[in-house]
Structures are given as C-alpha cells and as structure tokens.
Amino acid sequence: MKILYGMQRPDEGEIRVNGSPVGFHTPADAISAGIGMVHQHFMLADNLTVLENVVLGSEPRRGGLALDFAAARKKIKEISDAYGLGVRPDVPVEDLGVGDRQRVEILKVLYRGARILILDEPTAVLVPHEVDELFDNLRGLVREGLTILFISHKLDEVLRVADEITVIRRGTTVATVNPKDVTSRKLAELMVGSELPSPETRESTVTDVVALSVRDLTVRTGDGRPVVENVSFDIHKGEVLGIAGVEGNGQAELVEAIMGMRPCEAGALTLGGADISHWSTLRRRAGGIGYIPEDRHRHGLLLESPLWENRILGHQTRRPNVKGPWIDRAGARADTRRIVEEYDVRTPGIDVDAATLSGGNQQKLIVGREMSGDPVLLIASHPTRGVDIGAQAAIWDHLRTARAAGLAVLLISADLDELIGLSDTLKVILRGRIVADVDPANVTPEQLGSAMTGAGEETV
Amino acid sequence: MNGFLDRVLGRVRLGGWLAVAAPVIAVVFAVLITSVVLLVAGKAPVEAFTTLADYGTQPRSMAMILNTGVMYYISALAVAVGFRMNLFNIGVDGQYRLAAVVAAGLGGAAVVPGVLNIVLVIVAAVVVGALWAAIAGLLRVYRGVSEVISTIMLNAIATGLGSWLVSEHFGVLTGNDLGTRPIPDDAHMPGIPLIAGTPVLVNGFIVVAVLLGVAYWVVLNRTRFGFELRATGKSESAAVASGVSVKKMIVVTMVMSGAVAGLIGMPELLGASYKYSNNFPAGLGFTGIAIALLGRNNPVGMAVGALLWSFLDNSSNQLQLLDISKEIVQIMQGVVVLSVIIAYELVHRYRIVAEQRRVSRELAAPQEAPKAEAAA
Incomplete structure (x- = not known):
C-alpha cells in the first residue's frame, strides 16, 4: 500500500497503471498518475473549513498570488454532486462527524484528479449505518468509472463491497477470489491459514469481588x-x-x-x-x-x-x-x-x-x-x-x-x-x-x- | 535521538563496525573538503596535514592536547546528558563560567586549607552549575518555556553576572588583568607526568573526566533512572504511559547536566590558571555541543571527538608557519560535525532497513510450507 502511494520504494517487481509501467518516488508521483489515498487516520486540519482542507497543498491561484476560493468551491460542489457525497464546503472540519470527515478525505483525493482510490481500513472508525453510507458512496464512485482498492480486516464488509478480493498474508498474495464464490468463513481461513477464531467467551467467570x-x-x-x-x-x-x-x-x-x-x-x-x-x-x-x-x-x-x-x-x-x-x-x-x-x-x-x-x-x-x-x-x-x-x-x-x-x-x-x-x-x-x-x-x-x-x- | 550507545556498546547487532565506520568516513570526508579549500586558496594540503600531524605527535603537544581535551570532554558529557533526553542544554557555556567565577572566588578566599579547599571549590562549582541549569528546567516544566531559548538567555545573564561578581566582589587587579584572587598553592590539583619526554604535566582532572565518562555510561545504561531518561528521550508519550514523571525527569536531567557543566572550568581553575580572569577559556559549552554530536553521545565516541577537536585547536597555530590561516581548522571542524551527522543518519537508516529485511527473511523461511498449502 505504501509502495502504491509512493511512500516506499519496491525492491523488485513493477506497477502498471492503465497498462503502462510506472515508478513512484514520492506520493506526488502517485497522485499525478491518478492514485489517491484515504488514510485510516484522517489527515485534516480541524480548525480549517472543508474547502480549505480540500485545497490545502494544491490551491487554485488567481493572478499568480491570490487564492481562487470561488473556483475551488465550484469544483468541490461539482465533484460532490457528481458522486453524491453531499459535502458542504464552508463548514469547519471540527464540526463534522467521522463519516463526514471521511467523505472530505475522499473528496480531497478526487479533487486532485485521482481515478484510483486506496482506502485503508476506512470503516474502522465508523458505526454500522455510517458504513452503509460509505458503501453507497463507494458504489456511486465505481459507477462513475473509478477504481477502488479497499483494504480491510473486516470480511463481511469486503464481501459486501468488493468485486474482486485478493487475500494477502505476511506480505504475499495468498489467493484472489470472487466474492460471489466464497463465504466469509472460507475467506477468513485463507487469511489465517487455519481455522477461524471467534471472540465468543464460554461460561461466565464473573465473581462478586x-x-x-x-x-x-x-x-x-x-x-x-x-x-x-x-x-x-x-x-x-x-x-x-x-x-x-x-x-x-x-x-x-x-x-x-x-x-x-x-x-x-x-x-x-x-x-x-x-x-x-x-x-x-x-x-x-x-x-x-x-x-x-x-x-x-x-x-x-x-x-x-x-x-x-x-x-x-x-x-x-x-x-x-x-x-x-x-x-x-x-x-x-x-x-x-x-x-x-x-x-x-x-x-x-x-x-x-x-x-x-x-x-x-x-x-x-x-x-x-x-x-x-x-x-x-x-x-x-x-x-x-x-x-x-x-x-x-x-x-x-x-x-x-x-x-x-x-x-x-x-x-x-x-x-x-x-x-x-x-x-x-x-x-x-x-x-x-x-x-x-x-x-x-x-x-x-x-x-x-x-x-x-x-x-x-x-x-x- | 536514537540509541547509538545501544548499537556500539550494547549488544553489537547488525554490523557494529558500521557505527565505527561512520565517524571515520566523516573525518576522511572532512579532510577531503579541507584539502579542496586549501587547493583553492593555493596552498599544499599534504604539507598542511603533515605539519598538523607532526606537531600533534610531539610529547609536549600530546600533553597539551590531553589537557584541553579533558575540558572538552567534560563539556560534551554535560551536553550529552541532556541530549539523551531530547533536552537541548545550550546553556552549558553560561553554567560553567558562572560556576567557575563563584568557585574561583570561594577558593581564592581560602576559607578552608589545602585539600578541603579543592573539595569546596569543586562542590561550589557543581552546585552553582546545577542551580543555574535548574532555572531553565523549572521554567520548562512550570511555564512551558523551551529550554533552548531560556538557556541561551541565561548564558547572557551569566556573562553579566560573572563580570559583576568579578569586578565588585572577588576581583583583584594584577597589572592590567582583573581577576579573582588566586587559589593558594596548597589547593592546587597536582598534575600527572603521564607523557614521557616532556616536562608538561597532564592535568590531574583527567582522572575525574574518565570517572565521569564511566559514571555517565553506567547511570544511563544500567540504572532505572537512566532507562527512564532514555525512554523519555525516545518517546515522551510512551514514557508518560509507563509512569515516568516527565516533569521530574526534565528538572533532574537539567540539574545533572548543569552539575557536570560546573566541572568544565575546574581543570583550568585548579590545575592551570588558579583564578578566574578575562583569560579564562570561554565558549567551551559550544565546543561541547559539537563534540557530543560528533561522538553521538557515546562516552568513548565523545572522548575521541574531544581529543580530535583539541588536537585541531592546539595545532592550528602551526599552520601559520606555512602561511596558512589557522581558521582553516575551523572549517575542518565544521565539516567534520556536519558530515558525521549525515554519515550517522545514513548508517542508521541503512541499519533499520537491513534489520527489517533480516527479520522478514528469518520469519518467512519457516512459513513456506503453510503458505504453499493455502495457495493450493
């Protein structure tokens, strides 16, 4: 994942984007190749507005110096409407809930022209109905022709949202499967390489001390x-x-x-x-x-x-x-x-x-x-x-x-x-x-x- | 700050030689850069370096190099104590000068006789250095003032305070030189005839310096206090979660750094000049920062760094015989520090990457079987 986003260099092998091999030295290279990353831990400045957060680092200029917020707001609106993200550009990020923040993160990478999105454990911080909303958003993005790489430990989510699943264990590809053909149990076994654990506890051991x-x-x-x-x-x-x-x-x-x-x-x-x-x-x-x-x-x-x-x-x-x-x-x-x-x-x-x-x-x-x-x-x-x-x-x-x-x-x-x-x-x-x-x-x-x-x- | 100490003196893990190679490469690199500078200035580098080396290997120079080196080393230790905890005690300079003024004033007054006077002088210096540094520590803990800023300010105040003490309280005029009253003969630190072939004695404080170096290593690496200090330096948040009182550590570390700083002027005061005057060496605190960086806070590394620095300083005058400006030595010192920092960083990164590879390789090997199974 870090390699795909240009944060680390591979020792061997090659990456192809749309069929042509690429080599990333920095995240900037990955962004220009159309790859965007939504980190597990949000990278947002709380005291800035959504708009300011989105343009941070790639601010539209007017006349060389002044920031062109009007153009940015328009572009954000367009993207938000096109993918049904429902992002309000002028709200400070600190007032947003986790789900909204995540949509801002997604919008941030779309704003930079990403056509391939990497989502690292995006549901870790979401409650179930926020997860549903996220999945609706993701399906919308896919309909518009974007590619999404969804990284997760949660099998049911992967099964629900993915069109193809690749299981990686200890840095090696174990299998690539079609979600229609596997159960979450089978998938878990592929991941662990053995039988499935469950968090269930047996009998109660509670004392009155x-x-x-x-x-x-x-x-x-x-x-x-x-x-x-x-x-x-x-x-x-x-x-x-x-x-x-x-x-x-x-x-x-x-x-x-x-x-x-x-x-x-x-x-x-x-x-x-x-x-x-x-x-x-x-x-x-x-x-x-x-x-x-x-x-x-x-x-x-x-x-x-x-x-x-x-x-x-x-x-x-x-x-x-x-x-x-x-x-x-x-x-x-x-x-x-x-x-x-x-x-x-x-x-x-x-x-x-x-x-x-x-x-x-x-x-x-x-x-x-x-x-x-x-x-x-x-x-x-x-x-x-x-x-x-x-x-x-x-x-x-x-x-x-x-x-x-x-x-x-x-x-x-x-x-x-x-x-x-x-x-x-x-x-x-x-x-x-x-x-x-x-x-x-x-x-x-x-x-x-x-x-x-x-x-x-x-x-x- | 990474635990260089752990790499060299602790368990030598992956290629301990790398840690030694780094400073050697840096020095070689510095020699090359200096040669280029010399060539550009139209001088012969080989001749310059031979002159330096010739001078540095004479018995008399060796004794002098050791004497200056002792002060440099103590200064580096004072700085390094703070560095290990990510505390930048820039105020070592002010701490040792103020400590030396007060100690010299007390010693000159000869309140107690003989050896007791030596002890009094040393204790006074340690206490003054510690107290002066404590101000910065307390400001940091209770008011959030960066110790970098406060110690720089305190340096300026120490200079003023020192001059005032000398001129108003301790001072006697000898010819043109205003200084403290000389410490009586019975309270002089005896020299040691360590180097044969020269009447120049090696300052008795070399013993103290060696003991300090050993104590530094033992305290940091073998005690709970040292562990907490290093843990705080590596990750303050982890230290807090582990129950280390960071506030207390900051004050205690600053006090320790200042106490050691108080000793910097002692070899000069008790073994050479016997008084504090305008000729008292200044700026040793900053030299200490450079040497602590050079030796990467390692007690042996800093000893080598102190001797190298002292050698360059002592022999720089010889270059004037060749009509080369002695400032070329400062260029060399600067380049050594810069290239050492870069070299260590490169070695450090190389080591991390190599270790990660090694770990994943060693872990991957026995896992081959189940993996093949799963793929099938």
Missing part, C-alpha cells in the same frame, strides 16, 4: 469542556467490562484518567479496596493495573529500542526487570524470551528493535508484557486494532484465559463483534456519559451501533 470501582468520574479539557462526565462502574474479578462508543466520545480520556495520565476533575477510583485517585501512574501500574494502549506506537513501545528494553517499559520498578536502582539485564532478557515464547511473538530474537516487528507481533509483545506481574486489572484499549486475524485470535485467547484466572478487564473497542463477544457487561458511552447498559448476550451489532450514535438512548 470488585476489582476496580469508578465513581462519578469527570474529566475536563484544558478549556473546561467535560469530556468524561459522571461515569461510574464496577469491574469484578473475572469480568470483562466493555465500553462501546463511537471514537472520540471520551473513551481515551476515561482510560487516561484511570491510568493517572490525565487529572480527574471529580470522582473516586478504588482498586481492590484502596483509593487510588491520587496515585501516580507508576504507582497505579505497580498496584496491578496492566495497560494495553490504544496507540501502541505512541504509548506502548519504544520503537527504536530492542524488545527486551520494551519489556522493561512501564514495569521499570518491578522484578525481574530491576534490582533496586539497577536494571537487571539478565532478568529482563530472560523474561522477554519467555514472553516471546508464550505469546508467540514472531521475531528472530529479543535484540531487534520493536519497529521491525509487524503490528500484530508488537501487540502480542505488549499483551504479554502487561499480563506479566499478576495484574489485578487490565485496561485493553482496542487490543486487536490493526493486527492480523491470527494475532487477533491469540490476543482474544489470552484475554479469556486471564479472565478465567480472575483478571478484571476494561475493554474499549470499536470492533462491535469483539465487544459483544468478549464482554460480560457492556456499557455505551456517548459524549462522555454512560448512556446505556447493554446485555451482550442478546444484542446485535446493529442495535449496539444505533445506541452508540444516540439513535436510541433508552436501554436496549
């Missing part, structure tokens, strides 16, 4: 806006508590508040009977909170450090990593080898940098690290985001095993199947408030999705 108790937690941003408001819940030992919600509704802030990375305005946190509200992050970690962060590159790993140093990260006060003020190299290295072994981290050794591992293997290393040292509570933020199905199954297995052994898990995810499958209790968060309690045993992803968008604010 409360591990973490959160009472009336409120978190405000620097400008006083509440991002988490009066949130209360208990997680028992052996329980997985899932928090469902469209991203950006306070989940990240909630997690950071529990981890002590962000000050709470009000509320009390109790871990195993001890009031931890005023504990530092380090003390909370040492007190038995494991943390699988949402963004492993930013919060979970030192990418340019070897695996064994990453084993120490976040556990730098505990054995086997340290002895008093000294780093215990031998201890940390031996334990890293154990994690690599037990959690099936595919790596040639523990001295390679974390950056060289695939996302799934990085995540397995983090899961293994956070499960070490007998945690009482595990905060798992999007534990399987951006990892391959094999790693996903392994991570689910580890979560289930730990849960059976009495671990309390706070699970935050955008993957509704994962939430419904793993959780014992499920709460819906919207604009920083818990708006619904849902029984994971009899709820469909569609129902959950509408609860998340506030469509039905009553208890499902």
Whole structure:
C-alpha cells in the first residue's frame, strides 16, 4: 500500500497503471498518475473549513498570488454532486462527524484528479449505518468509472463491497477470489491459514469481588469542556467490562484518567479496596493495573529500542526487570524470551528493535508484557486494532484465559463483534456519559451501533 | 535521538563496525573538503596535514592536547546528558563560567586549607552549575518555556553576572588583568607526568573526566533512572504511559547536566590558571555541543571527538608557519560535525532497513510450507 502511494520504494517487481509501467518516488508521483489515498487516520486540519482542507497543498491561484476560493468551491460542489457525497464546503472540519470527515478525505483525493482510490481500513472508525453510507458512496464512485482498492480486516464488509478480493498474508498474495464464490468463513481461513477464531467467551467467570470501582468520574479539557462526565462502574474479578462508543466520545480520556495520565476533575477510583485517585501512574501500574494502549506506537513501545528494553517499559520498578536502582539485564532478557515464547511473538530474537516487528507481533509483545506481574486489572484499549486475524485470535485467547484466572478487564473497542463477544457487561458511552447498559448476550451489532450514535438512548 | 550507545556498546547487532565506520568516513570526508579549500586558496594540503600531524605527535603537544581535551570532554558529557533526553542544554557555556567565577572566588578566599579547599571549590562549582541549569528546567516544566531559548538567555545573564561578581566582589587587579584572587598553592590539583619526554604535566582532572565518562555510561545504561531518561528521550508519550514523571525527569536531567557543566572550568581553575580572569577559556559549552554530536553521545565516541577537536585547536597555530590561516581548522571542524551527522543518519537508516529485511527473511523461511498449502 505504501509502495502504491509512493511512500516506499519496491525492491523488485513493477506497477502498471492503465497498462503502462510506472515508478513512484514520492506520493506526488502517485497522485499525478491518478492514485489517491484515504488514510485510516484522517489527515485534516480541524480548525480549517472543508474547502480549505480540500485545497490545502494544491490551491487554485488567481493572478499568480491570490487564492481562487470561488473556483475551488465550484469544483468541490461539482465533484460532490457528481458522486453524491453531499459535502458542504464552508463548514469547519471540527464540526463534522467521522463519516463526514471521511467523505472530505475522499473528496480531497478526487479533487486532485485521482481515478484510483486506496482506502485503508476506512470503516474502522465508523458505526454500522455510517458504513452503509460509505458503501453507497463507494458504489456511486465505481459507477462513475473509478477504481477502488479497499483494504480491510473486516470480511463481511469486503464481501459486501468488493468485486474482486485478493487475500494477502505476511506480505504475499495468498489467493484472489470472487466474492460471489466464497463465504466469509472460507475467506477468513485463507487469511489465517487455519481455522477461524471467534471472540465468543464460554461460561461466565464473573465473581462478586470488585476489582476496580469508578465513581462519578469527570474529566475536563484544558478549556473546561467535560469530556468524561459522571461515569461510574464496577469491574469484578473475572469480568470483562466493555465500553462501546463511537471514537472520540471520551473513551481515551476515561482510560487516561484511570491510568493517572490525565487529572480527574471529580470522582473516586478504588482498586481492590484502596483509593487510588491520587496515585501516580507508576504507582497505579505497580498496584496491578496492566495497560494495553490504544496507540501502541505512541504509548506502548519504544520503537527504536530492542524488545527486551520494551519489556522493561512501564514495569521499570518491578522484578525481574530491576534490582533496586539497577536494571537487571539478565532478568529482563530472560523474561522477554519467555514472553516471546508464550505469546508467540514472531521475531528472530529479543535484540531487534520493536519497529521491525509487524503490528500484530508488537501487540502480542505488549499483551504479554502487561499480563506479566499478576495484574489485578487490565485496561485493553482496542487490543486487536490493526493486527492480523491470527494475532487477533491469540490476543482474544489470552484475554479469556486471564479472565478465567480472575483478571478484571476494561475493554474499549470499536470492533462491535469483539465487544459483544468478549464482554460480560457492556456499557455505551456517548459524549462522555454512560448512556446505556447493554446485555451482550442478546444484542446485535446493529442495535449496539444505533445506541452508540444516540439513535436510541433508552436501554436496549 | 536514537540509541547509538545501544548499537556500539550494547549488544553489537547488525554490523557494529558500521557505527565505527561512520565517524571515520566523516573525518576522511572532512579532510577531503579541507584539502579542496586549501587547493583553492593555493596552498599544499599534504604539507598542511603533515605539519598538523607532526606537531600533534610531539610529547609536549600530546600533553597539551590531553589537557584541553579533558575540558572538552567534560563539556560534551554535560551536553550529552541532556541530549539523551531530547533536552537541548545550550546553556552549558553560561553554567560553567558562572560556576567557575563563584568557585574561583570561594577558593581564592581560602576559607578552608589545602585539600578541603579543592573539595569546596569543586562542590561550589557543581552546585552553582546545577542551580543555574535548574532555572531553565523549572521554567520548562512550570511555564512551558523551551529550554533552548531560556538557556541561551541565561548564558547572557551569566556573562553579566560573572563580570559583576568579578569586578565588585572577588576581583583583584594584577597589572592590567582583573581577576579573582588566586587559589593558594596548597589547593592546587597536582598534575600527572603521564607523557614521557616532556616536562608538561597532564592535568590531574583527567582522572575525574574518565570517572565521569564511566559514571555517565553506567547511570544511563544500567540504572532505572537512566532507562527512564532514555525512554523519555525516545518517546515522551510512551514514557508518560509507563509512569515516568516527565516533569521530574526534565528538572533532574537539567540539574545533572548543569552539575557536570560546573566541572568544565575546574581543570583550568585548579590545575592551570588558579583564578578566574578575562583569560579564562570561554565558549567551551559550544565546543561541547559539537563534540557530543560528533561522538553521538557515546562516552568513548565523545572522548575521541574531544581529543580530535583539541588536537585541531592546539595545532592550528602551526599552520601559520606555512602561511596558512589557522581558521582553516575551523572549517575542518565544521565539516567534520556536519558530515558525521549525515554519515550517522545514513548508517542508521541503512541499519533499520537491513534489520527489517533480516527479520522478514528469518520469519518467512519457516512459513513456506503453510503458505504453499493455502495457495493450493
């Protein structure tokens, strides 16, 4: 994907666009060949309007200097109408929802004349009905003669939207199939190379011992806006508590508040009977909170450090990593080898940098690290985001095993199947408030999705 | 900042020789560029370099190179402590000068006798350097002021404060030279006759410098504090999530950097001039920045860099005998730093790519069988 968009050079092989071979050195080359990319993480400037975001970097000029906004607005209107995107050019991006932002991203690449669109995990941040809208848009684009490369981990979506499916595993093409001829089970088997995992947990292991108790937690941003408001819940030992919600509704802030990375305005946190509200992050970690962060590159790993140093990260006060003020190299290295072994981290050794591992293997290393040292509570933020199905199954297995052994898990995810499958209790968060309690045993992803968008604010 | 230290002194992974090759290539490149400059100026490069080399290998020059090198090395260490955490302590210069003024004033007053006076002078210098640097650290933590800006400002203030202290409080006029009262003979750091064939003694502080280098390596690589410092330097967000108090680390690191900076002037003060005057070496803090870059924060690398720098500085005067401007040496120093940075970056990228290839190759090998299965 990075190669197609000119961000990385291929070692061998060739790319043909409309039959003629091309070589891309930079994304600009790819754009001029008509290839546009919609990134998984939106690349938009929040405080600019849609119009300004779209023209950013390829502003139409008038008389050499002045920006020709009128012409740009006209062109955006034309494109938006032609493909039925319904984009309003003069709204600031910060006022838009996720689905709208994605349409702006698509419009951005169309504006630059792209005829081939690469969409990287476009549905990761969308709720089901937004996904439907996106697919309608995509079908419209295809009708107009555009080519779309749709990259996704979600099989049902691929089956619904694609005209042809190519399965890639470990960087190699495994198979190219027609969606009419395959079931999602068959497709999944192609992806994993073995049988299909499922997030379902078996019997309940919930005990009545409360591990973490959160009472009336409120978190405000620097400008006083509440991002988490009066949130209360208990997680028992052996329980997985899932928090469902469209991203950006306070989940990240909630997690950071529990981890002590962000000050709470009000509320009390109790871990195993001890009031931890005023504990530092380090003390909370040492007190038995494991943390699988949402963004492993930013919060979970030192990418340019070897695996064994990453084993120490976040556990730098505990054995086997340290002895008093000294780093215990031998201890940390031996334990890293154990994690690599037990959690099936595919790596040639523990001295390679974390950056060289695939996302799934990085995540397995983090899961293994956070499960070490007998945690009482595990905060798992999007534990399987951006990892391959094999790693996903392994991570689910580890979560289930730990849960059976009495671990309390706070699970935050955008993957509704994962939430419904793993959780014992499920709460819906919207604009920083818990708006619904849902029984994971009899709820469909569609129902959950509408609860998340506030469509039905009553208890499902 | 990437962990060069880990590459050279830690586990030598893929081709440790690369890390050594980079500075060597950079120096060779710098010699080439300088030769071109010399040729353009109509001078003979070979002759110039032979003169430099001849001078640098005489026993007397070697002792002098070591003496200047000791100060350069301590300065580089002070800078490197901050660099490892992405803190740019540009204020090492002001810190060591202010520390030297206060220490010289105290030492000259001879409050305590003999060895105790040496200890007092050193402790005073360390404390003053640390406190002066702490100002920048606290400003950064509580007011969000970039330490680059604040330390540059503090350099200017240190200069003013130092002059004021010397002229109003510690100063005595010796001929034309206004300086602090000389430290009495019983509190001089003894020299070491390290190099045979010359009466020039090597400054006793060389021992302190070596110990500092060892301590720097041990603290950074083998202690929890050093781990947290390096982690913060590599990824502040990951450090926060891991429970490292970044604010505390910033202040502590600045204080450590300043404390080491306080020692920079000590070899000169206790082993050569015994007072602070207008002739006291200035600008060592900036030399330290260049050497820390050159040695890529590695204690051995910086030692080599300090000696190279010192050699160039000490022998530059000899070029005047050939009617070559001694400033050619500064060109060479500049080119060395620039090309070293580029060379390290290239080597670093090469290593990352090579390692990624190696990982995927080693992982791909045993996976061949199931893949073929799936394709069929």
